[in-house]
Amino acid sequence: TRYAVVIDAGSTGTRVHVFTFSRSAFASGGEALRDETFRSIEPGLKSYGGDAEAAATSIEALIDVAKGVVPESARRETPFSVRATAGLRLMPEGREAADAIVEAVRRKIANAGFHPSSASFVSIMDGEDEGAHAWVSVNYLLGNLGGAPEKTVTVVDLGGGSTQIAYAVGGGAAKDAPKGYVRDIEAASTTYRTYVHSFKGYGIVAVRPKIFSVGKNKDGSHPCLPNAFADSCEKDCYGLEPGETYAAIGSSDGSDFTRCLLATTQALEGNCAKAPCSFAGAWTTPRKTPLFVMSFIVERAIQGGAVPPPRRPTDIATMTPRDVKRAALRACSTPAAELEARFPVAARDAVDVNYLCLDLVYVYALLTVGHGAADDETIRALDKIRYRRRDVEASWALGDGIAAAAAA
Numbered sequence: 317t318r319y320a321v322v323i324d325a326g327s328t329g330t331r332v333h334v335f336t337f338s339r340s341a342f343a344s345g346g347e348a349l350r351d352e353t354f355r356s357i358e359p360g361l362k363s364y365g366g367d368a369e370a371a372a373t374s375i376e377a378l379i380d381v382a383k384g385v386v387p388e389s390a391r392r393e394t395p396f397s398v399r400a401t402a403g404l405r406l407m408p409e410g411r412e413a414a415d416a417i418v419e420a421v422r423r424k425i426a427n428a429g430f431h432p433s434s435a436s437f438v439s440i441m442d443g444e445d446e447g448a449h450a451w452v453s454v455n456y457l458l459g460n461l462g463g464a465p466e467k468t469v470t471v472v473d474l475g476g477g478s479t480q481i482a483y484a485v486g487g488g489a490a491k492d493a494p495k496g497y498v499r500d501i502e503a504a505s506t507t508y509r510t511y512v513h514s515f516k517g518y519g520i521v522a523v524r525p526k527i528f529s530v531g532k533n534k535d536g537s538h539p540c541l542p543n544a545f546a547d548s549c550e551k552d553c554y555g556l557e558p559g560e561t562y563a564a565i566g567s568s569d570g571s572d573f574t575r576c577l578l579a580t581t582q583a584l585e586g587n588c589a590k591a592p593c594s595f596a597g598a599w600t601t602p603r604k605t606p607l608f609v610m611s612f613i614v615e616r617a618i619q620g621g622a623v624p625p626p627r628r629p630t631d632i633a634t635m636t637p638r639d640v641k642r643a644a645l646r647a648c649s650t651p652a653a654e655l656e657a658r659f660p661v662a663a664r665d666a667v668d669v670n671y672l673c674l675d676l677v678y679v680y681a682l683l684t685v686g687h688g689a690a691d692d693e694t695i696r697a698l699d700k701i702r703y704r705r706r707d708v709e710a711s712w713a714l715g716d717g718i719a720a721a722a723a724a
Contacts, residue, residue, distance in 0.1 A: 317350075318724070319390060320717035321382045321430060323375060325400040325421075327476030327519065327554075331356040332378035333713040334385040337721050348718070349456075352708045355381045361400065361417055362407050365552070372420035379428050388429070395720035396430035398422075399441040399713075406477045406522055408552030414440060431724065443514025444499070447473065447480030449715030451510060452503055454608055456718065457701040457708055462504035469696075470605045472687060473712070474612040474679070477519040477554070481594075481687060482512040489601040494590055497599055511603075515596050518682075520612040520675055521554060523583065525562040527674065531579025533567055539575035540674035541566035542652035547670075566652065571673040573648040580674075580681045595686045603688065607695045610710055613679050614697040619662035620647055620676045623697060630702040637683045638691040644676035 318337040323330060336351040355378060364371035375398075386394050398421055404414040422438040451471045455461050460468045465484035473480045490498040490509045501508045517523065532538055545566035553561060584595035594600035614633075617623050620643035623633040650658050655669035662669050683689045700707045708714070 317390070318348075318721050319386045319394040320721040320724070321386065321394060321396040322713040322717045322720070323378055323396075323398040324711065324713050325361045325375075325398060325404065327360050327362060327401065327406070327521065329356050329358040329360050330375060330378065331711075331713070332375075332381050333709065333711070333717060334382050335714065335717040335721065336385070337718075348721075349703065349708065349714070351706060352714075353381065353385045354709050361421070362404055362414075362554075364417065365407075365409050366413050366416075368413075368416040368420035371417045372424040375421060375424065379425070382430070383428070386430075391429045392431055393724060394430050395717075395724045396425055396428070396432065396437060397716060397720055398425060398438040399446075399716060400439070401441055401443075401446055401475060401477065404440050406517065406554060408554060408556065408558060410558060443478050443480060443516055444496070444512050446478075446712050447471075447482040447512045447514050448499065448501055448510065449712035449719075450480060450610065450710075451482035451512070452501060452715035452718065453712055454610075454698070454701070454710050456503070456714065457703045457710060462506055465508055466605060468508065468605055469608045470603050471608050471610065472613065472683075473610045474682065475519045476521040476612070478514050478516045478522070479518050479682065480512070480514045482510055483603050483605050484508050485511045485601055493601065494599050497601075511601055513594070513598050513600075515598065518584075518596060520616070520678065523678060524564070524671070524674065525549075525553065525556050525560070526583040527580050527678070528562050528564055530582040531575060535565075535568075536563065537565040537567040538579070539567050539572040540579060540648075540677060541571055542650070542655065542670055542673065543568055543570045544652050545670045566670070570651060571648040573645045573673070573677065576648060576673060576677045577644075577681060580677050581685050584681060584685055586685070594688070600688075607683075607687075607689060607693065609683075609695055609697050610699070612675075613682075614699060615665070616672075616675045616679050617643070617697055619659060619665055619667055620644065620672060621659065621661070622676075625661060626699070629700040630707050632701075633697045635695055635697060636692050637680055637689050637695070640676060640680045640683065641691065644673060644680055647676050648673040
């Protein structure tokens with residue numbers, strides 16, 4: 317038996333994944349995952365701001381979860397990594413505060429008795445690595461790795477601070493790609509040329525100020541927000557540079573889908589240095605594999621009624637961008653006072669329903685304008701995947717754990 321521990325320090329919470337692998341399967345290059353233990357806590361490390369020691373202390377409960385799975389005799393050879401994603405990359409307190417949190421967490425882990433997975437076993441993870449690991453994780457759990465590239469699937473992950481897309485491409489696309497867009501991913505004794513891109517600042521929370529900055533009414537209110545709603549940030553605004561602020565004021569006429577979509581499309585900034593373009597100045601290349609979506613895309617689709625809540629965590633729901641559009645139209649046409657009653661799943665999940673119109677419009681625009689999905693394209697929404705009679709979290713953490721365990 318071999319283990320790997322990965323802590324995902326995200327923008328909205330911190331999660332631990334403890335993976336149990338078959339040592340013999342690793343040796344033969346076959347499928348190796350036997351079990352996963354998963355726990356999460358809130359808030360995320362970024363919420364501690366300049367208090368690095370408090371941030372490090374917050375993960376003690378997750379370290380205890382790992383100790384409960386990994387026998388003491390195996391801890392010295394068990395790789396342990398902490399990967400901070402966009403939550404720390406976009407901390408309003410700046411990179412110095414983020415680095416202080418990373419160092420405090422590193423000291424905490426070093427005293428826990430595990431084996432560092434690398435020299436940088438606690439790090440702020442590059443967004444492209446996050447996207448590549450998510451692609452490996454999903455395709456691994458679906459049993460797609462080891463075969464032809466066209467047998468794999470595209471993975472889009474939407475977090476709070478950033479969003480990633482990854483999919484296998486042909487040699488021609490790789491040859492034409494500007495530097496940094498296509499990488500070779502080694503998995504199951506096969507090399508996959510993969511388009512991977514991370515859009516920093518385009519997570520579902522971080523993108524809001526970008527949308528608020530365009531498409532305003534003359535009185536400063538915004539068509540993506542319901543009547544009688546007001547929100548603002550005057551200092552340390554998530555997703556903005558230090559010193560930048562924003563105001564979010566609902567339109568007296570209520571939110572409006574068409575005008576909100578126009579503002580959101582403007583915020584996506586479709587121009588780039590080399591065509592074809594996706595958004596945020598990024599080059600792209602045609603996608604030929606089925607589209608699987610994760611995280612906030614799935615959450616908002618369920619909360620908005622685009623897909624029903626799954627009966628089991630491993631149910632892979634199917635939807636189309638048109639389903640998301642219908643949900644957005646419904647949310648944008650609902651008066652503020654009626655939002656919680658009309659969207660009970662969102663209210664139950666403690667989501668601020670005043671942002672539901674905006675969030676659903678953004679998800680729709682991200683899929684269609686950003687990633688070129690047609691309104692009627694079938695999209696599969698997943699949270700966990702049933703793998704060898706176990707429910708395994710679909711996240712980039714498994715890809716990181718596989719790499720760490722293979723190298724240990």
